[in-house]
Amino acid sequence: MSARGLKALSIATVVTLIIGFTLAIFWAPMDADQGFKQKIFYLHVPLAIVALIGFIAGGVEGFRHLRSGDRRHDANSYVFIHLSVVFGVAVLATGAIWAKASWGHWWVWEEPTLVSFLIVFLLYCTYYPFRYAIEDRDRQARYASVFAITAGAFVPLNFMAVRMAESIIHPRVFATSEGGLPGSMLFAFLICLVGMGLLWLTLVKVELAGKQASGQVSRLRRSLSNDQGGGSVGGRIAPSMEAS
Amino acid sequence: MFDNVPDDGTGYVLAAYIFFLLMILIYIGILGAKFQRINREVGQLADEVETGKIGKPDKPATEESEPVREESSV
Numbered sequence A: 001m002s003a004r005g006l007k008a009l010s011i012a013t014v015v016t017l018i019i020g021f022t023l024a025i026f027w028a029p030m031d032a033d034q035g036f037k038q039k040i041f042y043l044h045v046p047l048a049i050v051a052l053i054g055f056i057a058g059g060v061e062g063f064r065h066l067r068s069g070d071r072r073h074d075a076n077s078y079v080f081i082h083l084s085v086v087f088g089v090a091v092l093a094t095g096a097i098w099a100k101a102s103w104g105h106w107w108v109w110e111e112p113t114l115v116s117f118l119i120v121f122l123l124y125c126t127y128y129p130f131r132y133a134i135e136d137r138d139r140q141a142r143y144a145s146v147f148a149i150t151a152g153a154f155v156p157l158n159f160m161a162v163r164m165a166e167s168i169i170h171p172r173v174f175a176t177s178e179g180g181l182p183g184s185m186l187f188a189f190l191i192c193l194v195g196m197g198l199l200w201l202t203l204v205k206v207e208l209a210g211k212q213a214s215g216q217v218s219r220l221r222r223s224l225s226n227d228q229g230g231g232s233v234g235g236r237i238a239p240s241m242e243a244s
Numbered sequence B: 001m002f003d004n005v006p007d008d009g010t011g012y013v014l015a016a017y018i019f020f021l022l023m024i025l026i027y028i029g030i031l032g033a034k035f036q037r038i039n040r041e042v043g044q045l046a047d048e049v050e051t052g053k054i055g056k057p058d059k060p061a062t063e064e065s066e067p068v069r070e071e072s073s074v
Helices: A003-027 A036-068 A071-103 A112-125 A127-132 A137-164 A183-227 B010-051
Strands: none
Touching: A003 A036, A003 A183, A036 A071, A036 A112, A036 A137, A036 A183, A036 B010, A071 A112, A071 A127, A071 A137, A071 A183, A071 B010, A112 A127, A112 A137, A127 A137, A183 B010
C-alpha cells in the first residue's frame, strides 16, 4: 500500500473510532442492569472479535503459504498473529477491568469465556518461541504456517464449545432469547467494531511496510557484500518480505 | 487504589479506555522506532556506497553475483 493509501486508512481509522466511542458513551442508552460500566463493552468486545478473526486470518495465510510457498503469505500470517496477540493483551486487560467493575473480581476462573480466551491467547504466545527456535528460514516458515493453521482452526471450535457451555455469568449480548441488543446500542457497537477492524488493518499495513523495508535493506546489503566478494551477513529469524 | 472509584463505574470505564489508548500509542511508538532504525540503516548504506566502502569490488563481479531485484509490493 502506498503512503497515501496508508494515510487515508489511518484517518478513516481515527475518525471511525472517535465517532464509535462518542456514540457509545454519549448516545447509546444506558444498560438497565450494569449502568455506565457497560460502556466498556464497546471497547472490549470489538477488540476480542477482531483479535479472534485475526488469529483465523493468520491460519488462512499460513495455509496459503503452504500451498504457494510464497514468503509474503508467511509474513502476512506472522503479522496477523502478532497484531492479534497485541489486541489480545488489550482484551484481557479491559475484560479484567470490566470484571472488577461488574463482579468485584479481576478474574473469575469458573467462567469459561474468560478462561477459553486466556487459553487461546497463551497458545498464540507460544508462536514466538516456537518460530524463533528454528533457524532455517524455510523450515521456520513451514512449521509456523502449520502452527497458524492448527491454532486458527482451534479458535472457532473453542468459541463454539464455550457458547454451548452451561455455566455462564459472562454476559451474552448477541442472539439471546431476549432478542439481543437494542438498535441504538447495536449501531454504536457496529461502528466501534468497524473502527477496531480498521485499526487492526492499519497496524498490519504499517507492520508489513516495515518488514518489507527491512527486507529490502537486508537484501541490498547482502547484494553489495556479495559484489565485494563478502559472505553472508547472517541469518534472520523473523520473517521478512524478501522474495523467496 | 481502586477503593475511591465511584460506584457507577465511571472510573473503570475511563481506566479501560485510557489503557487502550496508551497501549496503541506505545505500539505506534515502537513502530516509529523501528522505521527510524530502517531509515538509519538506509542512510548508512548510502554513505558506504558513496564513500566506496562497499559496492566497488576489487575484482569485476562474476556471473554468479546476483543482481538486486525489485521487491514486489504487498
